[in-house]
Amino acid sequence: MRWVVVETPEALAERAAERVLADLEARPTLVLGLPTGRTPLGVYRRLVEACRDRSCFARAQTFNLDEYVGLAPSHAASYCQYMQRNLFDHVDLPEEGRHLPDGTAAAVRRLHPEVGRERALRLECVRYEAALAAAGGLGLTLLGLGHNGHIAFNEPGSPFDSRTRLVELADSTREANADEFGSPEAVPRRGITLGIGTLLESRSILLLAQGEGKAEAVARLASEQVDEDFPASALLRHPDVTVIVDRAAGAATTTPP
Ligand code: GLP
Numbered sequence: 001m002r003w004v005v006v007e008t009p010e011a012l013a014e015r016a017a018e019r020v021l022a023d024l025e026a027r028p029t030l031v032l033g034l035p036t037g038r039t040p041l042g043v044y045r046r047l048v049e050a051c052r053d054r055s056c057f058a059r060a061q062t063f064n065l066d067e068y069v070g071l072a073p074s075h076a077a078s079y080c081q082y083m084q085r086n087l088f089d090h091v092d093l094p095e096e097g098r099h100l101p102d103g104t105a106a107a108v109r110r111l112h113p114e115v116g117r118e119r120a121l122r123l124e125c126v127r128y129e130a131a132l133a134a135a136g137g138l139g140l141t142l143l144g145l146g147h148n149g150h151i152a153f154n155e156p157g158s159p160f161d162s163r164t165r166l167v168e169l170a171d172s173t174r175e176a177n178a179d180e181f182g183s184p185e186a187v188p189r190r191g192i193t194l195g196i197g198t199l200l201e202s203r204s205i206l207l208l209a210q211g212e213g214k215a216e217a218v219a220r221l222a223s224e225q226v227d228e229d230f231p232a233s234a235l236l237r238h239p240d241v242t243v244i245v246d247r248a249a250g251a252a253t254t255t256p257p
Pocket of ligand 1: 035036037038039040065066143144145146151152153173177
């Protein structure tokens, strides 16, 4: 695990965007794993900027890490709409290169109208994992870090060999994500997430953490204790992880990484 500590969130976004662009240049058919949340917004802004007058994503594919169960892709608070607003609407990534799990499993339900909702959602997880495998698996994956160490929607206790599946969201995750919904109670209780095992198969991983709210989680990761109660610690087992933190997120890390 390589550590990069930068001064500001802007510098963090710059470093991460540079890495994405360099990898895209080296491999135009790159398969990117993409997160949502506040952390990657600056990265997406820079990618949009960089792709204003040149082609970056024409042959690439993206797979989002997660989605809320119950929200249609058209729902304003869905991760699908987040991606449209913040990246897809502004870059040359073809529609067929954009992949997200569907929290309503609409395509599965159209194909198999006889199956119930729960089974359709489980089949959607299988469909998504298979689509990723058909694309050749993840090349470069960007990850944010939850306060409780979650990566994607893999909450504490997630098995390190887990695959794409339905999960219950932790209360702290629903609180952290309440802004888009008005209140924590309005945040869906479940998500579809790539599993930790799926994420660990990514060729390279960039974990991003910014702000003092993440300082404790960053310090726990830097302590290098591998523990299923702290999902991000699974990354300690991966051969090519770069962690980029800003000064505030690195503040509680006493032993400099
Ligand atoms: C959310 C998302 C994750 C994201 C994380 C951190 O719940 N499902 O993919 O990385 O929490 O979010 P933020 O960057 O807003 O702190």
